[in-house]
Amino acid sequence: MRRLLVLLCVFMLSATPAQAQGDRVLFDVTTIVLPDSPINICIRLDGGTAALTTRLVKAEGATMPDGRPRVSEFPVDVGLYAYRGRSDAPGLSTTATLAEAVSITPVEAGVYCLYVVNRAAPPAGANPNFWGQWVAVKLTHAGP
Numbered sequence: 001m002r003r004l005l006v007l008l009c010v011f012m013l014s015a016t017p018a019q020a021q022g023d024r025v026l027f028d029v030t031t032i033v034l035p036d037s038p039i040n041i042c043i044r045l046d047g048g049t050a051a052l053t054t055r056l057v058k059a060e061g062a063t064m065p066d067g068r069p070r071v072s073e074f075p076v077d078v079g080l081y082a083y084r085g086r087s088d089a090p091g092l093s094t095t096a097t098l099a100e101a102v103s104i105t106p107v108e109a110g111v112y113c114l115y116v117v118n119r120a121a122p123p124a125g126a127n128p129n130f131w132g133q134w135v136a137v138k139l140t141h142a143g144p
Contacts, residue, residue: 023051023140023141023142024140024141024142025138025139025140026043026045026139026140026141027041027043027114027137027138027139028137028138028139029136029137029138030057030134030135030136030137031116031134031135031137032132032133032134032135033076033116033117033118033132033133033134033135034118034128034129034131034132035074035118035119035120035121035122035128035131035132036128037118037128038115038116038117038118039114039115039116039117040113040114040115041113041114041115042083042111042112042113042114043111043112043113043114044110044111044112045107045109045110045111045112045141046109046141046143046144047107047108047109047143047144048106048107048141048142048143048144049104049105049106049107049141049142050080050092050104050105050106050107050112050139050140050141051102051103051104051139051140051141051142052078052079052080052092052094052102052103052104052114052137052138052139053100053101053102053136053137053138053139053140054076054078054094054096054097054100054101054103054135054136054137054138055096055097055098055099055100055101055135055136056073056076056096056097056098056133056134056135056136057134057135057136058073058098058134059073059132059133059134063130064130065126065127065130073098073133074118074119074120074131074133075095075096075118075119075120075133076095076096076116076117076118076119076133076135077093077094077095077096077115077116077117077119078093078094078095078096078114078115078116078117078135078137079091079092079093079094079114079115080092080093080105080112080113080114080115080139081093081112081113081115082110082111082112082113083110083111083112083113084111090105090106090107090108091105091112092104092105095119096135096137100136107141114137114139116135116137118131118132118133120133
């Protein structure tokens with residue numbers, strides 16, 4: 001169900017009007033990512049440039065299982081890679097932080113996959129919902 005919801009969001013967001021300078025927003029979402037539940041979305045891109053903007057979103061009022069306030073955010077890896085591991089195709093990978101960051105890479109025409117992974121390591125048997133991390137992710141594409 002979660003995967004269907006994410007794919008529906010991607011479809012809706014891909015219809016977003018073009019931004020200035022010919023950039024197209026392909027994916028723009030703020031979502032919670034649970035440990036051991038990565039998000040993977042594959043899309044076809046024309047040649048050009050892909051830009052990935054990431055930022056952790058502070059979990060205001062979040063608590064840990066014992067009721068203590070959560071004092072830090074959890075690491076979330078975000079990246080873009082060529083489908084089926086084409087080693088000759090460029091890609092990118094970053095760890096999101098509270099500060100917005102933009103990573104840019106040239107892309108060749110083909111299928112690329114976007115991934116979002118929460119690297120928190122809850123103790124065995126713990127409820128993973130307490131280790132969820134909000135992250136904002138935007139993928140844009142500009143033609144050659």
